[in-house]
Amino acid sequence: MLVKQISVFLENKSGRLAEVTKLLGENDIQILALSIADTTDFGILRLIVNKPDIALEVLKENGYTVSGTEVIGISVEDKPGGLSRVLEILFKYDVSIEYMYAFVGKITDEALVILKVDRPEFAIKVLRENNIKILDPKDVYTM
Amino acid sequence: MKYWNEPVECADRERLNQIKTMRLIDTVKRVYFNVPHYRNKMQDYGLVPEDIKSLDDLKKLPFTTKQDLRDTYPYGLFATPLSEIVRIHASSGTTGKQTVVGYTRNDLTIWSEVMARTLIAAGADKHSFIQVAYGYGLFTGGLGVHYGAERIGASVIPISVGNTKRQVQLMVDFGTTLIACTPSYALYLAETIDELGIDKSELKLKSGVFGAEPWSENMRKEIELKLNLKAHDIYGLSEIIGPGVSFECEYQEGLHINEDHFIPEIINPETGEVLPEGSIGELVFTTVTKEGLPLIRYRTRDITSLNYEKCKCGRTLVRMNKVMGRTDDMIIVRGVNVFPTQIESVLLEIGDTSPHYQLIVDRVNNLDVLEVLVEVSENLFSDEVKKLEDLDRKITKAIEDTLGISVKVRLVEPKTIERSEGKAKRVIDKRKY
Ligand SMILES: [Zn+2]
Numbered sequence: 001m002l003v004k005q006i007s008v009f010l011e012n013k014s015g016r017l018a019e020v021t022k023l024l025g026e027n028d029i030q031i032l033a034l035s036i037a038d039t040t041d042f043g044i045l046r047l048i049v050n051k052p053d054i055a056l057e058v059l060k061e062n063g064y065t066v067s068g069t070e071v072i073g074i075s076v077e078d079k080p081g082g083l084s085r086v087l088e089i090l091f092k093y094d095v096s097i098e099y100m101y102a103f104v105g106k107i108t109d110e111a112l113v114i115l116k117v118d119r120p121e122f123a124i125k126v127l128r129e130n131n132i133k134i135l136d137p138k139d140v141y142t143m
Numbered sequence: 144m145k146y147w148n149e150p151v152e153c154a155d156r157e158r159l160n161q162i163k164t165m166r167l168i169d170t171v172k173r174v175y176f177n178v179p180h181y182r183n184k185m186q187d188y189g190l191v192p193e194d195i196k197s198l199d200d201l202k203k204l205p206f207t208t209k210q211d212l213r214d215t216y217p218y219g220l221f222a223t224p225l226s227e228i229v230r231i232h233a234s235s236g237t238t239g240k241q242t243v244v245g246y247t248r249n250d251l252t253i254w255s256e257v258m259a260r261t262l263i264a265a266g267a268d269k270h271s272f273i274q275v276a277y278g279y280g281l282f283t284g285g286l287g288v289h290y291g292a293e294r295i296g297a298s299v300i301p302i303s304v305g306n307t308k309r310q311v312q313l314m315v316d317f318g319t320t321l322i323a324c325t326p327s328y329a330l331y332l333a334e335t336i337d338e339l340g341i342d343k344s345e346l347k348l349k350s351g352v353f354g355a356e357p358w359s360e361n362m363r364k365e366i367e368l369k370l371n372l373k374a375h376d377i378y379g380l381s382e383i384i385g386p387g388v389s390f391e392c393e394y395q396e397g398l399h400i401n402e403d404h405f406i407p408e409i410i411n412p413e414t415g416e417v418l419p420e421g422s423i424g425e426l427v428f429t430t431v432t433k434e435g436l437p438l439i440r441y442r443t444r445d446i447t448s449l450n451y452e453k454c455k456c457g458r459t460l461v462r463m464n465k466v467m468g469r470t471d472d473m474i475i476v477r478g479v480n481v482f483p484t485q486i487e488s489v490l491l492e493i494g495d496t497s498p499h500y501q502l503i504v505d506r507v508n509n510l511d512v513l514e515v516l517v518e519v520s521e522n523l524f525s526d527e528v529k530k531l532e533d534l535d536r537k538i539t540k541a542i543e544d545t546l547g548i549s550v551k552v553r554l555v556e557p558k559t560i561e562r563s564e565g566k567a568k569r570v571i572d573k574r575k576y
Binding site: 066 | 520521525526528531556557558
């Protein structure tokens with residue numbers, strides 16, 4: 001039930017992000033979610049795309065340092081407190097969150113969230129036990 | 144047999160210094176009276192032979208460089224009549240004009256002596272079968288080892304370099320116990336042995352003397368494993384005599400310099416100043432027994448340091464550390480000598496693969512700043528900022544611990560560092576003097 005995220009190493013130089021998105025576009029790969037973690041020198045671009053394996057290949061061929069990372073996609077009620085419930089559950093079970101970002105889906109009026117945690121399989125289990133909706137990778141890639 | 148010439152190799156320092164002093168005084172006189180080039184240079188410095196009375200006076204003398212050899216080509220620095228010269232060798236001359244060196248009969252005896260010490264220290268004796276796979280000819284490697292091997296009474300197999308399958312076959316048939324060649328050729332021999340499907344138990348190899356190119360400790364491990372022998376580094380240069388200037392004993396902790404023939408110094412390559420014991424700098428030699436082509440304070444351009452501690456093997460002959468690089472590769476940052484190879488070994492330890500990196504030196508507010516660019520390869524990359532920042536800190540700390548100065552590490556994308564003809568430009572010096 002894990003979603004494959006593409007992570008790309010980028011230096012903080014203007015135009016680099018545009019190059020990546022252009023490259024993916026030219027290869028008919030659709031970006032579904034995107035987040036950038038920044039430092040003064042470099043950034044890590046994180047992408048959810050419809051064809052992660054092809055995207056990895058294309059980026060590698062073009063000389064980018066990339067990796068595929070397994071993350072969890074969940075949907076939460078789009079109302080105050082919706083996300084905090086999820087975080088409380090993870091905190092209770094001692095699962096730590098490396099990073100997270102939101103994700104605009106087209107199908108529901110729920111908020112979609114990507115989570116990278118230290119113990120993904122366990123996290124899925126406790127979230128499911130607490131009736132949090134885990135997104136199926138297949139559904140994610142076809143959004 | 145443990146030593147070839149125990150009275151010298153294990154002499155106490157005072158005795159060694161006496162020998163060196165006597166010989167130095169004698170050499171300075173000989174070059175002053177026999178070589179116009181040296182006489183003119185000494186006169187320029189206001190020196191007469193009588194000014195050189197002790198080893199400490201050595202630093203008063205002018206340096207000799209490869210350029211001096213080129214400028215006086217072919218025989219301008221020879222100190223004996225050409226009729227006394229019995230052998231001529233020439234340096235490869237990969238850059239610029241080639242240089243010529245000449246030996247009297249006595250010079251060849253000295254050369255055999257220092258090579259005999261080298262081979263004995265590598266575990267050879269008269270029962271050994273020594274396969275000389277260095278090139279014979281104008282290059283000093285082949286004949287240098289050959290005469291040393293004959294001197295100790297070993298059986299010499301003078302096969303020279305090349306014809307690798309035959310080398311391996313003879314190694315098996317003749318029972319070679321010591322192989323002498325370049326370290327890279329040693330690895331090639333090992334591969335060929337595997338390709339030919341020869342079982343290592345058919346080989347009688349015990350040791351090897353490998354030189355004529357710089358090689359790392361990792362390469363030593365590889366050669367020792369693949370050829371099942373003990374690999375000894377040897378050092379030499381044709382200008383000084385050829386192979387046998389210095390050699391490794393069984394402890395492999397630096398190369399003993401035959402300092403009763405060749406007096407070493409370590410200088411700051413920028414200023415020429417002699418550096419205190421243990422400092423890293425350029426190696427300089429003065430030959431004190433050679434007749435044909437004595438050289439005063441010859442600058443080797445090789446960077447190393449000297450260790451005067453008595454070795455576990457019992458030898459007192461000073462040791463030079465494995466050569467770290469050439470003066471051409473060195474940069475001085477805030478008074479500290481920095482070699483790209485130092486950074487490279489730090490990165491190799493952290494990343495486990497050959498890294499692409501570049502050093503950028505600049506001067507900001509009158510202070511040298513060293514920036515190290517490291518390309519983030521897949522095995523270093525993480526999708527978590529925290530881990531990349533940890534990596535950055537880890538590299539920074541390891542480099543600072545190695546160099547003793549602060550640096551700024553910048554992680555960069557692959558292919559950021561320009562490749563020119565497959566060889567990266569390691570240093571960019573932006574300082575304006
Ligand atoms: Zn020793």
